[in-house]
Amino acid sequence: MPTVLDDIISGVREDLDVRQRALPFSAVQQLATDAPAARDARAALTAPGAVKVIAEVKRKSPSKGELATIPDPAELAAAYAAGGASVISVLTEERRFGGSLADLDAVRAAVDVPVLRKDFMVSEYQLWEARAHGADVILLIVAALDDPQLRDLHQLAGELGMTALVEAHDEAETDRAVDLGAQVIGINARNLKTLEVDRAVFARLAPRVPETAVRVAESGVRGRDDVADYVASGADAVLVGEALVTGGDPREAVGVLRGGATA
Numbered sequence: 001m002p003t004v005l006d007d008i009i010s011g012v013r014e015d016l017d018v019r020q021r022a023l024p025f026s027a028v029q030q031l032a033t034d035a036p037a038a039r040d041a042r043a044a045l046t047a048p049g050a051v052k053v054i055a056e057v058k059r060k061s062p063s064k065g066e067l068a069t070i071p072d073p074a075e076l077a078a079a080y081a082a083g084g085a086s087v088i089s090v091l092t093e094e095r096r097f098g099g100s101l102a103d104l105d106a107v108r109a110a111v112d113v114p115v116l117r118k119d120f121m122v123s124e125y126q127l128w129e130a131r132a133h134g135a136d137v138i139l140l141i142v143a144a145l146d147d148p149q150l151r152d153l154h155q156l157a158g159e160l161g162m163t164a165l166v167e168a169h170d171e172a173e174t175d176r177a178v179d180l181g182a183q184v185i186g187i188n189a190r191n192l193k194t195l196e197v198d199r200a201v202f203a204r205l206a207p208r209v210p211e212t213a214v215r216v217a218e219s220g221v222r223g224r225d226d227v228a229d230y231v232a233s234g235a236d237a238v239l240v241g242e243a244l245v246t247g248g249d250p251r252e253a254v255g256v257l258r259g260g261a262t263a
């Protein structure tokens with residue numbers, strides 16, 4: 001039985017084929033080479049101070065359906081940055097998440113903080129493409145990649161000056177991320193094979209991640225209490241989508257998650 005993740009990835013591969021026919025590998029490499037250098041996301045995530053928020057531009061998801069229309073992703077990203085977000089995450093997967101590379105371009109142009117291209121990366125082409133569109137961080141989902149692919153893509157991210165956020169959701173995947181030498185490791189409370197959210201997963205897996213790596217708690221944050229719980233379990237950063245796109249003022253909402261005003 002194919003999992004949700006398998007289904008998403010087959011759609012991602014079809015869409016990738018179309019883009020790759022329109023813009024050959026050498027052309028996307030040239031665009032990436034010509035792009036301004038990537039910003040240092042690891043530095044942004046390890047700066048002193050409160051928990052770091054990675055705020056996500058997310059229109060819909062396979063688990064929740066439509067979340068928000070987000071007519072102006074640049075405006076939303078600017079509000080996140082003004083609220084103190086350390087990194088802006090932009091979903092670029094179209095079919096299930098309603099994102100696009102145009103959203104990434106718009107956000108890149110609107111903020112100075114590092115930007116994460118959030119997608120299902122399965123080929124080197126997508127990393128060059130991310131860099132060509134100004135991404136500073138890419139997501140590598142351990143569950144979607146075998147070890148040679150993971151190593152290859154992780155190494156290429158570094159060569160392109162980007163940070164890889166390496167995502168795991170169980171013990172074996174976390175150990176694979178650590179063995180890879182990943183410096184930024186995300187523990188996703190949402191299992192991408194079943195879409196179930198279990199916030200306790202972070203506390204269970206975080207101790208397997210060395211202190212030297214940035215620990216990112218992903219998914220399921222409803223408010224400041226969930227952030228505080230993740231921090232108590234060792235999170236350096238939280239990645240938040242739904243609560244920010246469905247809540248009130250996004251600038252204020254990021255501030256609240258960081259531990260500021262309790263609105």
Ligand SMILES: O=P(O)(O)OC[C@@H](O)[C@@H](O)c1c[nH]c2ccccc12
Pocket residue numbers: 056058118119141167188218219220221239240241242243
């Ligand atoms: O909307 P939430 O529950 O705050 O979750 C955000 C983020 O963790 C989630 O969008 C995510 C984490 N890893 C992913 C991989 C692919 C797509 C999406 C994701």
